[in-house]
Amino acid sequence: MRATPASLASEPDLAAAEPFSERLLAWYQHAGRHALPWKVDPTPYRVWLSEIMLQQTQVSTVLKYFDRFTTRFPDLQTLAESEEDAVLAAWTGLGYYRRARNLWRAARQVADEHGGQFPDSIEALQDLPGIGRSTAGAILALAFDQRATILDGNVKRVLCRIHGITEWPGKREIEQRLWRLAESHTPASDVAAYTQAIMDLGAKLCTRRNPACEECPVRDLCAARSLGLTGQIPAPAPRARLPERDACMLVVEDSNGHVLLERRPEQGVWGGLWCFPEYPDSEDPKVAVQRLADCPETVMLMREQMRHQFTHYRLNLTLCHVRIPDRAPLQVGERSLDWFAPEELSTVGLAAPVVRFLKPTRQH
DNA sequence: CAGGCGTGGTT
DNA sequence: TAACCAAGCCT
Structure with missing residues (x-):
């Protein structure tokens, strides 16, 4: 047994006791999205690139760019030696262009500071421009199969429903609680598969509208379902009128x-x-x-x-x-x-x- | 630390 | 039509 990190101690013992991750893994084997190009060949470079592209961007949109981008920039070395303008050209139409400039800068930083090899620690990853806590966790989990945790829109939605959290998940206090919950659910092994599994659950079954609860492998654990609150979770973000x-x-x-x-x-x-x-x-x-x-x-x-x-x-x-x-x-x-x-x-x-x-x- | 940052899809 | 949102990060 490995020691439980101190950050998990405050959240009641979910990981050890309940079969959440095992059920997700079993479901993922036959129902997961195994054909995604960054999943088929999950090198650190490709996982990193996909995670950056997928920030606030739907999978269907990214699929139109990913193969073209990796053909033009097949590896980190190529990207680091390219012109910033060429990267922006390949990014045109994707939006959030700071991502492309950060991508190019991060490639140069990895080349300069890490000998061209992607770092495999959370600190070194988050030190790269454009990589925050969730993206760093995704790279560690998906590319290195390390025990690391993500918290993206899919995971937030799944966890809010499972735990019956009715407040807006973007609220600071709620987000901190969601991180603790996400960490407590993360298994010690099969982390890459589990991480992809919980995202796929959010994308394919536990969707924002019309979730397919009947097919859900953890429906009997779901507080939102037992409370009849599925349609109201997650709560929408408070918004001002459009200027x-x-x-x-x-x-x-x-x-x-x-x-x-x-x-x-x-x-x-x-x-x-x-x-x-x-x-x-x-x-x-x-x-x-x-x-x-x-x-x-x-x-x-x-x-x-x-x-x-x-x-x-x-x-x-x-x-x-x-x-x-x-x-x-x-x-x-x-x-x-x-x-x-x-x-x-x-x-x-x-x-x-x-x-x-x-x-x-x-x-x- | 709220607010800025893009585009395309859905309702 | 207009609102809402999708694999967040940075300042």
Whole structure:
């Protein structure tokens, strides 16, 4: 028997006494998601990458990016030696772009500080940018089969129901309790399978809406079920009304189809990505163009209204389309501006308005 | 330490 | 349509 960690002592003896993890493992053998690409070949690099991509992002979305990304960056060495822009380009469309910049930085840190080998301690993992407590636990459990614990949205939902926790799981006190519960359920062996099992249970049976309780291997342990509270757990997050913001951007094209883009600052929305230059609402667009590029003739083509929906606010965009005769010299100043030929656009990270500008059915 | 950070899916 | 959310982390 291994010693019980001190952090588990305060939570009543669940792990030792009840067959929770064993039932999950048995269910997982025949009903789990065994075909996920990061599960089929669970190297530390692939598990790490998948965990970063999966932060606040659904599996179905990640599946569209994962294989393409690992083909372009097959190992940590390749990633560490690549340009940040190439990583952002591969991440374009996935969202939360700080994840991509942190991914690139973490790869360089592992190369520099750990000789290119992924560390296998919780402290060293959490020291890498973009890796927090849960992601570190996931890497240890899934890639190294160490006794470590995760607490993601799936696990929170499962544990809230099993233990009949009716308060919002994001609340600090509740989250701390959930960590203790998650640790107490984690078995000493088969940690990789157990960790995947509890996530798969949350994804396939214990879903937010219409959970398949009849098929659940631990339904007789479920407090929410016995209390008739399954539909009300987990409690929704308290939210404020959606605010709106306004912005104006210039779409400057020359006669050869080159586009003028600006690299956005790292801290805000679309951080580090290339986007149409913003200009103040109060400014005349022609003057705004003059501030960016030295071009004598400016032809205003059209104004376009575009709404962009984020999680926490709505962005009302005014796009001002402008054509100039040829690539004009840039009036750089503080801003990071550059002209892009059409074929260059796939080599850098592009913000959503640019992606939408490139794709759409522009049949004229 | 609440709030910021994206996109696509569901209801 | 608009709200809500999905394998969280960082400041």
